[in-house]
Amino acid sequence: MKAIVQERFGPPGTLRLAEIDRPEAGAGQVLVRVRAAALNPYDWHMMRGDPYVARLSGGVGLTRPKSRVAGIDAAGEIEAVGAGVPGVRPGDEVLGFCPGSFAEYARTGADLLVAKPAGLTFEQAAAVPMAAVTALRGIRTVGRARAGQRVLVNGAGGGVGTFAVQIAADLGAEVTGVCSAGNAELVRSLGAAHVVDYAREDFTDGRVRYDLILDNVGNRPLGRLRRALTPAGTLVANGGGSPGRVFGALGSMLRLTAVDTLVRQRLRPILPAAPAGPTHQDLLAVTALIEAGRLTPVVDRTYRLADAAEGVRHVERGHARGKAVIVVP
Missing domain, CATH: 3.40.50.720 (NAD(P)-binding Rossmann-like Domain)
Known part of the structure; x- marks a missing residue:
């Protein structure tokens, strides 16, 4: 599959498009066919290993990125379901936290996803989670x-x-x-x-x-x-x-x-929301507001997967109008 990978900490130029193996859904996990992935300040912090003290926590990586594939927010369709995951099936449209979302496929915990509101495009839905x-x-x-x-x-x-x-x-x-x-x-x-x-x-x-x-x-x-x-x-x-x-x-x-x-x-x-704490309930709460017409995502601009580095540069400058989103064909 195509994915944006990073071998070392550094500026957006360290991100590159590559062909890598598709992940598999393990027990309690689902595999998502990513249709769109949001760009967050979180992404450039992970890209640069910034702040340096965060590297000592073990979640970022000490000398190189712990996660080779960038991205955290995603919207798409469930491609495969691992053992012990009730209530979802392939083809369901979802949004949520998918580490490694700058790729055609991303693996994540089933509890980090919720159903995509029917009125949202995948681009709008990807703008929601974090x-x-x-x-x-x-x-x-x-x-x-x-x-x-x-x-x-x-x-x-x-x-x-x-x-x-x-x-x-x-x-x-x-x-x-x-x-x-x-x-x-x-x-x-x-x-x-x-x-x-x-x-x-x-x-x-x-x-x-x-x-x-x-x-x-x-x-x-x-x-x-x-x-x-x-x-x-x-x-x-x-x-x-x-x-x-x-x-x-x-x-x-x-x-x-x-x-x-x-x-x-x-x-x-x-701290910016991430896959920790009462994430599932919070995701349900915001999607309920969206479905009731009381909350609407604002999408600033979209980028192709191959142009992810350009999108990260835009977000890093701090002048995004709403959310910037990567579209994954």
Whole structure:
């Protein structure tokens, strides 16, 4: 099968299209015929082995990528079902977490997949797993947003942000989205009552205070962010980082946790959703919102499998409008 492989850590140029053996579904697993795979900041972190401290955890790889095939989000059709997997059969259309999704086929645990909503294309469906689940956790699970609250989403035009704005608005919150001027109309159309152009305004100036801030960007000091919160408000920091950093977001996350013990405000770090925790229930929750017409994926642009490196470069620059997606023929 065709797949995007990587033999060493490095920039997007280390990714290459190759012919490799097709994986087989083991017990408790399914094999997915990938039709589309989303591009995430997670992918370039794995590509570069960034932050360096993550290599010590064993999940990334110490001197070279632990997973030779890139990608994590996918939508497609079940090709084969392993032993002990009830309720699914070949031909079922699914979305979810499929490690090695930048390929024609990917093997994954059956509990990491859910049925694809019938109204979504494969490209839209692939945009859902990591970004939508991260947004759900940030706004609803950790942020505890509720009707009538003022909620601000920093990075509202990105993959997580476009889902977060919709989820917060659906809960009845008064949503402010921080984004570029070029994304303002998109963010308004998703349910934001107010839009802040980050190039012209500073939402941390204290003139408006918010009950909940979901920070997907990490470009403001903690003290400034706290200034924008109500006295009992909640800050949810979505972990990220820049290429080449030794500790990435870990340092700021630890500081956030330490300060949280000293103040009345709730300061909570989260990491982008991955195949861990209550993933299946979260996937069911976001697809239920999609099926009810209350949540819609935003696809920025699509790439061919052979052009995956170009897609990763686009996401790494940090200016994606919604999600970028690889189409696998």
